[in-house]
Amino acid sequence: NTLHSRLVGPYFQRFGSEDLRRRILPGCVSGDTILAIAMTEPGAGSDLAGMRATAEDRGDHFLLNGSKTYISNGINADIVVVAARLAGADTPRALVLLVVERGMEGFERGRNLKKMGLSAQDTAELFFANVKVPKANLLGEPGRGFYHLMEGLAEERLIAAVGAAANARRAFDVTRDYVMQRVLFGQPLAQQQNTQFRMAELDAEIDLVQTYVDHCVAEHNAGRLTGNMGAKAKMLSTETEWRMMDLGVQLHGGAGYMDEYPISHMFTDARVNRILAGSSEVMRLIIGRDVFSQTYRSLLA
Numbered sequence: 001n002t003l004h005s006r007l008v009g010p011y012f013q014r015f016g017s018e019d020l021r022r023r024i025l026p027g028c029v030s031g032d033t034i035l036a037i038a039m040t041e042p043g044a045g046s047d048l049a050g051m052r053a054t055a056e057d058r059g060d061h062f063l064l065n066g067s068k069t070y071i072s073n074g075i076n077a078d079i080v081v082v083a084a085r086l087a088g089a090d091t092p093r094a095l096v097l098l099v100v101e102r103g104m105e106g107f108e109r110g111r112n113l114k115k116m117g118l119s120a121q122d123t124a125e126l127f128f129a130n131v132k133v134p135k136a137n138l139l140g141e142p143g144r145g146f147y148h149l150m151e152g153l154a155e156e157r158l159i160a161a162v163g164a165a166a167n168a169r170r171a172f173d174v175t176r177d178y179v180m181q182r183v184l185f186g187q188p189l190a191q192q193q194n195t196q197f198r199m200a201e202l203d204a205e206i207d208l209v210q211t212y213v214d215h216c217v218a219e220h221n222a223g224r225l226t227g228n229m230g231a232k233a234k235m236l237s238t239e240t241e242w243r244m245m246d247l248g249v250q251l252h253g254g255a256g257y258m259d260e261y262p263i264s265h266m267f268t269d270a271r272v273n274r275i276l277a278g279s280s281e282v283m284r285l286i287i288g289r290d291v292f293s294q295t296y297r298s299l300l301a
């Protein structure tokens, strides 16, 4: 899946030693080795500075302690990139990225968490009790982990945006098919002005989102995608996706609430997209910082 190949895999490319890459990546490419990334903790999601897992430098290894939650691929993963605070550092942003492997002593998984949607995907808690992670399994520089995580975020958000825009268009198509077939008050539901107006709005919004996302993809390919653009693409596409899912269920009536209709699954699967990979509120914070950046400080009253 995308998490494995586009979100976690690149960490090895960017920050892994030659030896680590040679050892881990062939299995990732063949599909024998499944990857996950563990940042979130019960007390630290949007605010990663609240992270409590620690990695203590013990010479030839790091001693990892703590727990993580809501980790995608948490059950199936063979390799987990774990973010932890560097023990003894004076700032909460001093993180270490460690490669924890299946079978390492002290590494345990919780149950597969039950979710509202995305039932095909495993999501779990992970526990680390005095796990000895060899220095060879370090990604990047110890203490720079926070910045290493930030480096990939614009692309990660763009990936989320590409998916959300496609989901929105698919939900639009499914809903159009339905309202053209559904007859009430002697005519197809598609003939009602309410249906036409609401669908017209969403058609235009999804087109706009798709155009901006395509622009961001082109900018990314040219090496010009900024964090601000990634945040705008993710916020716009997931919010539009959500409006489309809600309208889709509404126009399906009771059928939209039934599992046998695709829009029902699309609705529950999409709900998380405004939360994970940086919530819409966090996207607004990022965009807001740019709106009121240094350039405009002189305008402050």
Ligand SMILES: Cc1cc2nc3c(=O)[nH]c(=O)nc-3n(C[C@H](O)[C@H](O)[C@H](O)COP(=O)(O)OP(=O)(O)OC[C@H]3O[C@@H](n4cnc5c(N)ncnc54)[C@H](O)[C@@H]3O)c2cc1C
Pocket (backbone or CB within 6 Å): 036, 037, 038, 039, 040, 042, 043, 044, 045, 046, 047, 069, 070, 071, 072, 073, 115, 118, 123, 272, 275, 276, 277, 278, 279, 280, 281, 282, 285
């Ligand atoms: C299905 C699923 C899969 C996931 N997979 C992974 C994974 O593979 N790896 C991983 O590390 N994590 C994963 N997560 C965790 C996900 O990244 C977090 O849930 C997300 O970052 C939000 O953190 P939180 O749940 O702690 O919510 P909180 O951070 O507690 O946020 C609660 C609310 O407060 C809002 N908020 C936050 N900051 C501000 C602010 N400054 N101003 C105003 N409002 C604010 C949020 O937007 C949200 O609405 C996954 C989550 C889910 C649900």
